[in-house]
Amino acid sequence: MADSRTRRDRVGAAAITVDLVIFTVRDDELHVLVIERGKEPYLGRLALPGGHVRDDETLDEAALRELAEETGLDGRKLHLEQLRAYGDPGRDPRGRVVTVAYLALGPDMPLPVAGTDARAARWVPVQPLLEESAALAFDHGVILREGLERARSRLEYTTVAAAFCPETFTVADLRRVYEVVWGVRLDPSNFRRKVTRAERFLIPTGERRTPGTGRPAALYRRGPAQLLHPPLLRTGDVARAQSTGPGLR
Amino acid sequence: MADSRTRRDRVGAAAITVDLVIFTVRDDELHVLVIERGKEPYLGRLALPGGHVRDDETLDEAALRELAEETGLDGRKLHLEQLRAYGDPGRDPRGRVVTVAYLALGPDMPLPVAGTDARAARWVPVQPLLEESAALAFDHGVILREGLERARSRLEYTTVAAAFCPETFTVADLRRVYEVVWGVRLDPSNFRRKVTRAERFLIPTGERRTPGTGRPAALYRRGPAQLLHPPLLRTGDVARAQSTGPGLR
DNA sequence: TCAAAAGTGTTGGCCATACACCCATGC
DNA sequence: GCATGGGTGTATGGCCAACACTTTTGA
Numbered sequence: 001m002a003d004s005r006t007r008r009d010r011v012g013a014a015a016i017t018v019d020l021v022i023f024t025v026r027d028d029e030l031h032v033l034v035i036e037r038g039k040e041p042y043l044g045r046l047a048l049p050g051g052h053v054r055d056d057e058t059l060d061e062a063a064l065r066e067l068a069e070e071t072g073l074d075g076r077k078l079h080l081e082q083l084r085a086y087g088d089p090g091r092d093p094r095g096r097v098v099t100v101a102y103l104a105l106g107p108d109m110p111l112p113v114a115g116t117d118a119r120a121a122r123w124v125p126v127q128p129l130l131e132e133s134a135a136l137a138f139d140h141g142v143i144l145r146e147g148l149e150r151a152r153s154r155l156e157y158t159t160v161a162a163a164f165c166p167e168t169f170t171v172a173d174l175r176r177v178y179e180v181v182w183g184v185r186l187d188p189s190n191f192r193r194k195v196t197r198a199e200r201f202l203i204p205t206g207e208r209r210t211p212g213t214g215r216p217a218a219l220y221r222r223g224p225a226q227l228l229h230p231p232l233l234r235t236g237d238v239a240r241a242q243s244t245g246p247g248l249r
Numbered sequence: 250m251a252d253s254r255t256r257r258d259r260v261g262a263a264a265i266t267v268d269l270v271i272f273t274v275r276d277d278e279l280h281v282l283v284i285e286r287g288k289e290p291y292l293g294r295l296a297l298p299g300g301h302v303r304d305d306e307t308l309d310e311a312a313l314r315e316l317a318e319e320t321g322l323d324g325r326k327l328h329l330e331q332l333r334a335y336g337d338p339g340r341d342p343r344g345r346v347v348t349v350a351y352l353a354l355g356p357d358m359p360l361p362v363a364g365t366d367a368r369a370a371r372w373v374p375v376q377p378l379l380e381e382s383a384a385l386a387f388d389h390g391v392i393l394r395e396g397l398e399r400a401r402s403r404l405e406y407t408t409v410a411a412a413f414c415p416e417t418f419t420v421a422d423l424r425r426v427y428e429v430v431w432g433v434r435l436d437p438s439n440f441r442r443k444v445t446r447a448e449r450f451l452i453p454t455g456e457r458r459t460p461g462t463g464r465p466a467a468l469y470r471r472g473p474a475q476l477l478h479p480p481l482l483r484t485g486d487v488a489r490a491q492s493t494g495p496g497l498r
Numbered sequence: 499t500c501a502a503a504a505g506t507g508t509t510g511g512c513c514a515t516a517c518a519c520c521c522a523t524g525c
Numbered sequence: 526g527c528a529t530g531g532g533t534g535t536a537t538g539g540c541c542a543a544c545a546c547t548t549t550t551g552a
Contacts, residue, residue, distance in 0.1 A: 009303060010303060010304045010305075011264070011301040011302065011303055011304065012304050013262030013263060013264055013265075014262060014263060014264075014265045014302075014347075015260070015262055015263075016262075016263045016336065016345075016347050052260040053260065053263075053336070054258060054259060054260050055259050055260065055261050055338065055345065056259075056338055057338065058336065058337045058338065059334060059335075059336045059337075059347075082333050082334065084331050084333055084334070085308060085331065085333070085334040085347075085349045086308075087265065087302070087307065087308045087349070088307045088308075089304065089305055089306065089307065096265075096304065098263075098265055098308075098334075098347065098349075100334045100336070100347075170528085171528080171529090172527080172528070187518070187519075187520095188527085188528075188529085189518095189519090189520090189528095189529080189530075189531090190517070190518065190519085192528085192529075192530085193516095193517090193530095194516095194517090210525090211526095211527070211528085213525095213526055213527070214524095214525070214526055214527030214528060215523095215524055215525040215526090215527060215528045215529070216525070216528080217527085217528055217529085218528085218529090230482075230516085231482070233479075233480070419507085420507080420508090421506080421507070436538095436539070436540075436541095437506090437507075437508085438508080438509080438510090438539090438540085438541085439538065439539065439540085441507090441508075441509090442509095442537095442538085443537095443538085459546090459547070459548090460505090460506065460507085460547085460548095461505090461506095461547095461548075462504075462505050462506065462547065462548050462549075463504090463505050463506025463507060463546075463547060463548080464505085464506055464507045464508075464544095464545055464546035464547060465506095465507080465545095465546065465547070466506080466507055466508085467507085467508090479537085
């Protein structure tokens with residue numbers, strides 16, 4: 001490669017950050033954790049939690065640290081995976097900032113009390129955020145959308161849906177996760193057959209939980225399986241309507 | 250966030266690069282494009298092609314530019330998608346370098362003649378590279394492995410397998426792509442049924458191609474479909490043996 | 499020169515499985 | 526009303542056999 005560079009060839013250093021798309025299910029609705037920005041740019045606007053990557057930590061470690069700082073929870077109990085990097089030159093008016101987005105899935109969590117962090121973090125429903133394109137600062141709206149699609153896709157082929165549930169849960173709890181994340185209604189009978197047939201996905205605890213009304217439901221604990229065999233596919237209509245497909249933007 | 254930082258808290262700028270995992274199928278074997286490094290570190294070692302992201306370009310643009318520089322081909326004719334970011338503090342001995350890896354899939358391409366670029370780029374079979382863990386410089390062995398798994402997964406749910414084929418191709422050509430990338434044998438009859446049933450995947454050209462021996466095969470052109478409905482799933486054994494699953498490393 | 503063999507693509511059938519839809523039952 | 530379980534028709538996939546078309550081989 002040539003070592004002499006013209007002005008257009010200039011390569012400078014960039015700031016590296018991580019941003020987190022943290023989903024949970026509360027009140028039968030998908031929520032995402034957002035913070036209210038306390039400084040310019042985008043002062044007062046909602047944004048995804050995140051921060052700078054330190055010199056001595058990996059990207060994964062930075063994501064875990066930010067997760068702990070923003071939610072007060074142990075990231076090792078959540079599902080956490082890298083989404084992708086976003087680095088358009090103009091995405092941050094302060095200069096070149098490349099952010100590595102992470103997707104986190106967890107059960108309905110107690111929020112960090114106000115004061116543990118300067119920024120006020122809170123759960124907000126995802127749907128309204130998707131409809132208003134400029135609801136989030138920077139390009140966080142795009143990141144949120146791609147995080148949602150990744151989460152929807154992950155539910156098909158992996159067992160991460162259980163990450164949305166507490167320690168023990170019923171098949172109906174798990175089904176509600178799928179229904180809320182995918183935005184569809186699922187047949188309880190077929191759903192039960194599929195998730196109980198999958199090996200090492202659900203481990204019966206032997207206990208039962210009595211809902212306000214109706215027959216007591218069996219309680220399960222999460223099994224060691226990571227991949228779903230066979231996968232729980234969204235039906236054609238759902239997949240076509242929601243999937244964005246791969247490729248460059 | 251606190252503005253006072255201890256030594257451990259230090260956040261500095263990082264260099265941003267893109268690296269490309271470029272796959273093709275030649276002689277019924279999966280190949281990847283590698284270059285031989287012409288300077289330290291890892292002088293003389295094989296590496297994935299890539300380079301620095303310029304100040305005024307997006308990550309995608311940098312990937313397209315590097316692809317053109319290294320292969321001499323128009324990246325818009327290939328399938329190109331971001332894999333993920335790699336940024337461990339020690340991955341480059343020269344300092345903090347965060348690289349954004351891209352996956353590219355294309356038909357068997359003429360290589361750039363020696364001299365267009367200082368580095369000698371060439372196709373090498375993937376399998377031996379996987380078996381020798383330190384065959385590639387930096388953490389490129391990890392990137393290659395994750396790129397391969399992504400490619401294998403993409404073949405299941407999308408129509409990108411056609412990106413490995415020339416303008417017009419036969420069903421058997423397409424089947425060989427699946428067999429080579431997945432490393433399995435597929436039933437010709439079932440494969441034909443599935444790919445021809447998928448809507449807008451294959452468009453018959455009306456022409457036929459006569460192989461060295463045997464019945465002439467119908468020629469197809471790639472259709473506009475991006476997603477495969479229904480998907481062409483790897484069977485349980487194959488998926489279990491090859492898939493790495495999501496999550497942090 | 500012609501016929502048989504070999505090789506590859508193409509088509510269709512059979513069967514087991516999996517799923518969607520529906521209904522019955524327990525609490 | 527909700528969880529659970531079973532039953533049935535349909536769709537799909539795996540396996541297999543037959544057929545179509547061409548080149549090669551050899552008498």
